[in-house]
Amino acid sequence: MKTKEVIGKIIKQENISTIDQNKLPNTFVINVPDPYKSYYNRFTHINKPSSIIFVTKTPNSFENILRTTKKINETYNLNLVAAKCEVNINRRKISGIRVRGINRYNEIPQIQQYYKDAGFDFAKSEKFEDLEALIRINRFMNIKELEKGFYHSSTEENAYYIEIPKHLNWxxxxxxxxxxKNNISDKNYDIALGILYKNGGITEILRVVRPNISIEMLKTIQEKYLKKLQ
Structure with missing residues (x-):
């Protein structure tokens, strides 16, 4: 199947923690656990960061984040993937840059410096651990259609997308x-809410994360939500 690049938004709930070392002094950096690993064991130590959020004083445009990241990648031979991000913690809204592709935690300060040199202004340091948050991420997605209404990410091996016919609030x-989840035999998957901008409009989706999930399981999950939407 041909891969398509689309713009989308993912909304997910995660327990997040601040990074208190390996960062520029007095800056606010959040570690977001890997969706699949976090489902089984949120407290497993992972040497390679999955998703890092650089919290900024003010929101930055999606275009500025993409443009800056492209320049950083070209200049320093990196493979960062960045997105516009909003984090809601106890009704408090904070903005940031969600960055993937960082190989080691000790690389974070230098990568922060690249964004700082490009004009991004980081928020002052805060500290918390395992705090529940609602995260909204605007990003590009590379997807290929498995069957009508079912997609597999071409860049995230364990991520799949299911179309649903109706908008849901959180x-x-x-x-x-x-x-x-309390009425399905296999609960071992992570799920988030989202949308895709394609074909001149908005397509409502669910994002499912699980290694080697079958199309039959994806259809079962879709069917459960469709029944609730009737």
Missing amino acids: DEFRTMTYEI
């Missing part, structure tokens, strides 16, 4: 997900 999605 509270509706959370309630449905709780009920479905």
Whole structure:
């Protein structure tokens, strides 16, 4: 199947922690656990960062983040993937740059410096551990269609996307997900809410993360949500 690049948004709930070392002094950096690893064991030590958020004083445009990241990659021979990010913690909203492709935690300060040199202004340091947060990420996605309404990420091996016919707000999605997870035999997957901008409009989706998930399992998950949406 041909791979398509689309713009999308993912909304997910994660327990996040600040990074208190390996960062520029007095800056606010958040570690977001890998969706699949976090489902089984949120506290496993991972040498390679999965997702890092550089919290900024003010929101930055998606275009500026992409343009700056492209220049950093070209200048320093890196392979960073950055996105616009918003984090909600206890009704407090903070903005940042979600960065993937950092190989080691000790690389974070230098990468921060590249963004700082490009004009990004980082928020002052905070400290917390395992705090529940709602994260919204605007990003490009490379996807290929498995069957009508079902997609597999070409860049994230364990990520899949399922179309649904109706918009859900976060509270509706959370309630449905709780009920479905308690009434399905195989609960070993991570799920998030999202949208794709394609074909001149918005397509509502669910993002599922699980290694080697079958199309049958994806259809089962879709069916559970469709019944709730009726």
